[in-house]
Amino acid sequence: MISLFKERRQKLTLFKSSRQKNIQHRISVPEGLYTRCPGCKQDFISEQVAANYYVCPGCGYHMRLTAQGRIKLIADKGSMRELNAGLITRENLDFPGYSEKLASLEAQTGLKEAVVTGVCTIDGISTVIGVMDSRFLMGSMGSVVGEKITRAVEYATKRRLPIVIFTASGGARMQEGIISLMQMAKTSNALARHSQAGLLYISVLTHPTTGGVTASFASLGDIILAEPGALIGFAGPRVIEQTIRQKLPEGFQRAEFLLEHGFLDMIVERQNLKSTLGSLLRLHSPSAILNRKKGGG
Amino acid sequence: MPLKEAEDQIRLLDERLSKTEDREERQAILDEKNRILKDAYENLTSYDRVYLARKPTRPGVRDYIKNIFSEFYELHGDRLMRDDPAVIGGIASLDGIAVTVIGHCKGKNLEENIKCNFGMPNPEGYRKALRLMKQAEKFNRPIITFIDTPGAYPGIESEEHGQGEAIARNLLEMGSLQVPIISIVIGEGGSGGALAMSVADRIWMLENAVYSILSPEGFASILWKDASRAREAAELMKLTSFDLYQMGIADRLFAEPKGGLNQNSRSIYQRLKTALKAELEQLAKLNKRTLIEQRYKKYRRIGDCSPK
Numbered sequence: 001m002i003s004l005f006k007e008r009r010q011k012l013t014l015f016k017s018s019r020q021k022n023i024q025h026r027i028s029v030p031e032g033l034y035t036r037c038p039g040c041k042q043d044f045i046s047e048q049v050a051a052n053y054y055v056c057p058g059c060g061y062h063m064r065l066t067a068q069g070r071i072k073l074i075a076d077k078g079s080m081r082e083l084n085a086g087l088i089t090r091e092n093l094d095f096p097g098y099s100e101k102l103a104s105l106e107a108q109t110g111l112k113e114a115v116v117t118g119v120c121t122i123d124g125i126s127t128v129i130g131v132m133d134s135r136f137l138m139g140s141m142g143s144v145v146g147e148k149i150t151r152a153v154e155y156a157t158k159r160r161l162p163i164v165i166f167t168a169s170g171g172a173r174m175q176e177g178i179i180s181l182m183q184m185a186k187t188s189n190a191l192a193r194h195s196q197a198g199l200l201y202i203s204v205l206t207h208p209t210t211g212g213v214t215a216s217f218a219s220l221g222d223i224i225l226a227e228p229g230a231l232i233g234f235a236g237p238r239v240i241e242q243t244i245r246q247k248l249p250e251g252f253q254r255a256e257f258l259l260e261h262g263f264l265d266m267i268v269e270r271q272n273l274k275s276t277l278g279s280l281l282r283l284h285s286p287s288a289i290l291n292r293k294k295g296g297g
Numbered sequence: 298m299p300l301k302e303a304e305d306q307i308r309l310l311d312e313r314l315s316k317t318e319d320r321e322e323r324q325a326i327l328d329e330k331n332r333i334l335k336d337a338y339e340n341l342t343s344y345d346r347v348y349l350a351r352k353p354t355r356p357g358v359r360d361y362i363k364n365i366f367s368e369f370y371e372l373h374g375d376r377l378m379r380d381d382p383a384v385i386g387g388i389a390s391l392d393g394i395a396v397t398v399i400g401h402c403k404g405k406n407l408e409e410n411i412k413c414n415f416g417m418p419n420p421e422g423y424r425k426a427l428r429l430m431k432q433a434e435k436f437n438r439p440i441i442t443f444i445d446t447p448g449a450y451p452g453i454e455s456e457e458h459g460q461g462e463a464i465a466r467n468l469l470e471m472g473s474l475q476v477p478i479i480s481i482v483i484g485e486g487g488s489g490g491a492l493a494m495s496v497a498d499r500i501w502m503l504e505n506a507v508y509s510i511l512s513p514e515g516f517a518s519i520l521w522k523d524a525s526r527a528r529e530a531a532e533l534m535k536l537t538s539f540d541l542y543q544m545g546i547a548d549r550l551f552a553e554p555k556g557g558l559n560q561n562s563r564s565i566y567q568r569l570k571t572a573l574k575a576e577l578e579q580l581a582k583l584n585k586r587t588l589i590e591q592r593y594k595k596y597r598r599i600g601d602c603s604p605k
Contacts, residue, residue, distance in 0.1 A: 087602045088602055089602060090601070091602070092535075095533065096533070142600070143599075144600075144602050147600055147601070150597070172488075172489075174510060174511070174516060174519060174520065176600070177534050177535050177536070178509060178535065178536065178540075178541060178544065178546060179544070179600045180510055181488065181509075182492075182596060182599040182600065183599070184464075184468055184489060185468050185471075185472065185492060185496045185596045186596045188468035188472060189469070189472035189473075189596055189597070190597075191469060192469045192470070192472050193473075193593075211489075212488075212489055214461030215449075215460070215461040215464035215465050215489045216464075216465050216468055218465070219459075219461050219465035219466070220469055233460075233461065234451070234460035234464070234489070235449075235451030235452075235455075235460070239515075240451045240453065240456070243450075243451050246453075248453070249453075252456070253456060261457050262459075
């Protein structure tokens with residue numbers, strides 16, 4: 001038994017050191033010395049978890065990443081230039097407690113909204129990115145999230161750049177009512193134009209992606225990737241259980257389930273995400289496209 | 298008094314009325330009835346409108362199709378999987394002009410409702426709708442959609458078949474369809490399930506129709522963990538036709554008789570028919586590019602949040 005533990009510790013140390021070599025810079029460490037894995041419920045040293053891109057060193061569970069953590073993981077160091085950081089909510093601020101909630105979340109997370117958008121390079125390729133953060137009102141899409149995504153897509157279309165969007169969202173934001181719902185149409189329409197211009201959109205679905213975000217831009221990638229184990233669906237599991245009055249099968253609405261049903265292209269582990277994106281972007285860059293004779297006939 | 302309660306009281310008064318021959322008593326009952334009706338109809342709350350929008354006696358998509366168009370050929374299936382009876386669609390004639398008509402189909406009784414899944418489409422329904430819209434585009438037919446759904450169905454199969462993807466695809470495609478699209482919310486405009494058939498050049502609403510991000514019950518249960526506070530939620534949600542008009546999302550409203558539409562309401566069909574013909578004539582004057590550009594802008598400006 002003890003030897004088993006020893007062996008495991010050795011493996012972990014090895015794993016950690018090899019990770020550390022690859023990592024260019026530290027991803028922000030959450031408070032507290034230990035982090036409990038939501039998957040295997042074991043405690044791990046927080047620094048170790050952070051060094052492992054917040055993937056559980058024990059069971060491989062992919063923990064939620066903050067937007068900043070995701071950007072550090074994906075964007076080439078120092079390349080990120082944020083776009084439209086100053087956009088603020090002006091819709092339905094008379095909804096009871098809404099503006100207070102927004103203010104307290106800003107203080108808590110340092111984020112102004114549930115998505116950060118910008119332009120960066122990934123393995124040297126210029127790309128527009130959008131990164132959602134589930135700490136901010138469950139990553140819900142209200143007017144600001146819809147507007148920032150739309151502007152990011154329009155920016156990409158105008159400059160003929162690819163776009164990568166990392167989703168993590170409970171769906172459209174209730175507090176802004178119908179305005180939130182309409183953001184689904186707004187973002188999708190912008191993506192239609194990006195697509196018609198022949199440009200690449202990669203959607204990366206992370207835990208959890210549900211509701212109005214699944215039913216709009218998350219599902220519209222030319223290529224759709226997901227992190228292992230991510231919950232992805234239109235209706236939330238609780239709503240479905242209440243409707244059909246049955247327990248849901250094991251693994252329902254997980255990334256692996258979606259892959260099997262044909263709604264994902266690939267499941268990519270976080271440690272391989274940047275290199276996978278880099279390669280896919282490179283395969284879509286002008287230099288990789290076969291030069292063909294112009295004109296008809 | 299909530300409208301539903303008022304209607305229950307009226308039913309009791311009607312019963313009493315049928316049992317008495319005494320003239321004075323009859324008059325008293327009639328006066329009481331009028332007082333209750335007047336009071337209820339003049340102070341409709343948002344939730345009263347939700348109640349009216351859901352009333353099974355309200356005309357459904359088939360009533361509109363039958364009474365507005367001179368011919369209708371229903372077309373079936375998504376060509377991928379099956380035919381979803383929660384969505385009805387086909388080719389119709391609007392006084393000689395060929396149009397494609399699509400709508401959510403609710404039943405008038407339990408049996409019908411089980412057949413059409415209470416107007417809650419599965420992905421196949423949205424894919425059928427999209428197929429018919431693409432067909433409309435090919436043959437240069439305007440598209441008219443009738444919106445009346447509690448929402449897209451939340452079930453195991455609907456998730457397996459990609460409910461989210463089906464809705465998303467419709468949003469993306471409808472934005473660039475090269476023919477005019479007019480959507481009329483005739484009852485419940487329930488969330489993404491309604492939006493997936495109503496990305497349009499014009500959004501019209503009947504007076505007592507509602508359009509919201511989710512049902513007031515769902516809203517209350519998420520926000521307060523208590524679905525019974527739906528009445529309260531409805532007031533907060535700004536879901537009435539007047540709210541949507543004020544927010545610039547609904548372009549035009551159509552008045553309903555006191556107490557809402559029922560099977561005897563005839564004038565609504567003629568008014569809609571006249572309005573549709575006039576509007577299509579206007580939209581036909583736009584070239585394809587302008588049409589699509591204006592539709593893009595219609596949604597683009599919703600939720601402006603530039604710093605002041």
